[in-house]
Amino acid sequence: xxxxxxxxxxxxxxxxxxxxxxxxxxxxxxxxxxxxxxxxxxxxxxxxxxxxxxxxxxxxxxxxxxxxxxxxxxxxxxxxxxxxxxxxxxxxxxxxxxxxxxxxxxxxx
Amino acid sequence: xxxxxxxxxxxxxxxxxxxxxxxxxxxxxxxxxxxxxxxxxxxxxxxxxxxxxxxxxxxxxxxxxxxxxxxxxxxxxxxxxxxxxxxxxxxxxxxxxxxxxxxxxxxxxxxxxxxxxxxxxxxxxxxxxxxxxxxxxxxxxxxxxxxxxxxxxxxxxxxxxxxxxxxxxxxxxxxxxxxxxxxxxxxxxxxxxxxxxxxxxxxxxxxxxxxxxxxxxxxxxxxxxxxxxxxxxxxxxxxxxxxxxxxxxxxxxxxxxxxxxxxxxxxxxxxxxxxxxxxxxxxxxxxxxxxxxxxxxxxxxxxxxxxxxxxxxxxxxxxxxxxxxxxxxxxxxxxxxxxxxxxxxxxxxxxxxxxxxxxxxxxxxxx
Numbered sequence: 001x002x003x004x005x006x007x008x009x010x011x012x013x014x015x016x017x018x019x020x021x022x023x024x025x026x027x028x029x030x031x032x033x034x035x036x037x038x039x040x041x042x043x044x045x046x047x048x049x050x051x052x053x054x055x056x057x058x059x060x061x062x063x064x065x066x067x068x069x070x071x072x073x074x075x076x077x078x079x080x081x082x083x084x085x086x087x088x089x090x091x092x093x094x095x096x097x098x099x100x101x102x103x104x105x106x107x108x109x
Numbered sequence: 110x111x112x113x114x115x116x117x118x119x120x121x122x123x124x125x126x127x128x129x130x131x132x133x134x135x136x137x138x139x140x141x142x143x144x145x146x147x148x149x150x151x152x153x154x155x156x157x158x159x160x161x162x163x164x165x166x167x168x169x170x171x172x173x174x175x176x177x178x179x180x181x182x183x184x185x186x187x188x189x190x191x192x193x194x195x196x197x198x199x200x201x202x203x204x205x206x207x208x209x210x211x212x213x214x215x216x217x218x219x220x221x222x223x224x225x226x227x228x229x230x231x232x233x234x235x236x237x238x239x240x241x242x243x244x245x246x247x248x249x250x251x252x253x254x255x256x257x258x259x260x261x262x263x264x265x266x267x268x269x270x271x272x273x274x275x276x277x278x279x280x281x282x283x284x285x286x287x288x289x290x291x292x293x294x295x296x297x298x299x300x301x302x303x304x305x306x307x308x309x310x311x312x313x314x315x316x317x318x319x320x321x322x323x324x325x326x327x328x329x330x331x332x333x334x335x336x337x338x339x340x341x342x343x344x345x346x347x348x349x350x351x352x353x354x355x356x357x358x359x360x361x362x363x364x365x366x367x368x369x370x371x372x373x374x375x376x377x378x379x380x381x382x383x384x385x386x387x388x389x390x391x392x393x394x395x396x397x398x399x400x401x402x403x404x405x406x407x408x409x410x411x412x413x414x415x416x417x418x419x420x421x422x423x424x425x426x427x428x429x430x431x432x433x434x435x436x437x438x439x440x441x442x443x444x445x446x447x448x449x450x451x452x453x454x455x456x457x458x459x460x461x462x463x464x465x466x467x468x469x470x471x472x473x474x475x476x
Contacts (some may be wrong), residue, residue: 015374067228075474076221080214082470083463086324086432087214090462093316094207101306 124164127376135159138268147275150360151248151367155268158371159379173372176365181263184256186366187249189233190336193359194249195338196351198429200227202455203462204305206444209421209452213459215405216425219244219398219466224471227390232383236260238475240387244272244394245464246277246428252370253331254468258464258475264373269391274428278435280392281423284399284437289419293407294443296418298453310343321466327476331347335465397425402456420448424456427464433457 067075137158142149161169180186203209220241237322239260251270273280286294314336322329341351351440373379398428402422410416420439424432433453440449 056345064233066231067224067234069225069229070226072221072228072237073383075224078474079221079224079467079470080218082325083214083217083466084211085464086321087210087459087465089320089324091207091210093320094204097309097312098207098303101309 116414120165125376127380128163128165131163131374131376132160134379135163141275143271145275148271149277150363151271152275154364154367154373155271155371155374158368159374161368162371162375170372170375173369173384176369177372179390180365181252181256181369182251184330186229186362186369188330190249190359190362190366191331192336192338192341193354193362195314195335195340196342196354196358198335198339198458198461199342200310200339200458201305202451203314203459204309205301205303206452206455210404210459210462211409212405212425212456213371213427213463214425215462216398216402216456216460217245217463218401219394219396219426220467220471222397222401223305223394223421226393230386236262236473239266239472240267241261241394242391242471243273243387243391243432244397244398244470245425245468246270246274246398246426246432247461247464247468248366250331250468251464252357252366257472261378262383262387264370264375264379265387266391267370267373268384269388272388273391273395274431277395277426277428277431280395281399281432281435282439284396285403285420285423285436286405287333288400291443292418293410294440295447296416297444297447298415298418298421298449298452300448302437307343307345311340314343317462321469325466325469326473327450328466331465331468332462333454335461352386366426395426399423402426403459418447418449418452421452421456424453425460425463427457427460429461430454431459432460 135158137155138152138159140156141147142153142156158173161167162173223244224237224241227240229232230237232240233260239251239255239258239262242254243266245251248267248270251266253265255266260266318329318333318336321332322323338351338354341347341354348358402418402425405421406417406419410419418440420436424436426432433450434454436453437448437450440447440453
């Protein structure tokens with residue numbers, strides 16, 4: 001029973017870790033449209049401003065919506081990787097400091 | 110005579126049906142604080158505050174709002190409290206065995222899992238992230254994140270965070286027992302005492318602040334104030350400041366913190382189905398945190414020669430020092446000669462650092 005539970009929990013962890021990769025396609029930003037040439041400067045400014053407003057509105061709407069499972073799973077992956085990265089670095093520094101301290105002690109002895 | 114009674118009792122008519130419920134909630138918090146000794150320094154002021162702000166036409170609301178704007182809206186109180194907490198923590202066990210920090214990191218899984226659950230429940234990103242940080246089992250971090258992200262559920266988040274921190278002895282043991290076998294719980298871990306130099310103790314808070322600050326800038330204030338408190342403790346030349354931070358500062362801030370949070374416990378804000386949902390999600394966060402730490406230890410046992418008692422992984426939640434005591438007692442119950450305390454304390458203080466890092470990462474993601 002306990003082994004089954006442990007395996008189940010591990011599967012949940014693995015699933016949540018793999019899900020963002022699996023759902024990456026859904027979350028990929030739409031290909032940016034590029035306007036090259038053809039437009040004079042004022043038109044280009046208007047187009048850029050309109051695009052900016054469009055993006056802002058899109059962001060606002062996004063913030064007003066709950067995260068999708070894929071998005072939140074991506075945050076989970078990023079968060080756990082971030083924590084282990086920082087923790088790993090701290091451990092590395094501590095180990096180096098410990099070794100340096102030991103070497104100093106040996107030299108003194 | 111009628112006018113006299115009307116002027117005396119006229120306010121009774123202003124009582125809404127939600128307010129007596131809040132009085133009851135306040136009374137329960139006070140009861141838990143006094144009779145059950147559950148985080149009394151915070152639950153008692155919060156309970157009293159809940160009654161205070163829910164009296165009809167309460168004149169205390171303005172005062173508490175002033176305190177709220179002065180101390181919580183700008184995140185000042187929780188950050189100052191962190192100086193006191195930092196001065197109280199001895200990072201010696203972690204410096205003695207730095208690998209223990211990995212368990213602290215693993216036990217933050219509950220935060221991100223709860224983020225997903227809260228999103229599934231329909232909470233907006235800033236609210237979902239704030240609710241998830243209940244899993245940090247760290248009051249000040251929860252306040253800073255919820256406030257910085259502008260969550261409207263600050264009151265409920267605080268009640269959940271502090272209640273579950275107090276409920277660690279009830280929440281953690283069944284989860285640990287469910288995921289470990291008797292044999293695993295009997296694993297002994299001899300403690301090898303190393304001589305941690307003073308230089309290491311002094312450099313540790315500075316290095317951690319710099320590393321965390323560079324990678325997760327959102328966490329600089331949190332980790333910086335915590336580590337500043339620890340530097341006061343370890344530097345050896347500011348003993349009076351360290352003592353002030355540990356006692357006077359921490360007590361003073363705690364005194365105001367609980368009462369001020371009650372400003373967000375006004376019936377019209379607090380009494381909603383969302384509050385119940387937040388309490389449920391908080392429980393999920395604590396359970397998954399515990400399970401994450403235990404499972405990580407079990408996975409490490411597959412690769413490591415020196416076996417680790419998986420129970421110590423559960424201390425990675427930062428409810429310090431309660432979680433370490435609970436697991437140590439569980440170890441003693443299984444085998445009276447199995448002393449896990451130094452390991453559990455090490456994992457527990459690692460959890461304190463990891464939960465701050467997690468809070469900072471959440472801020473970086475959502476701000």
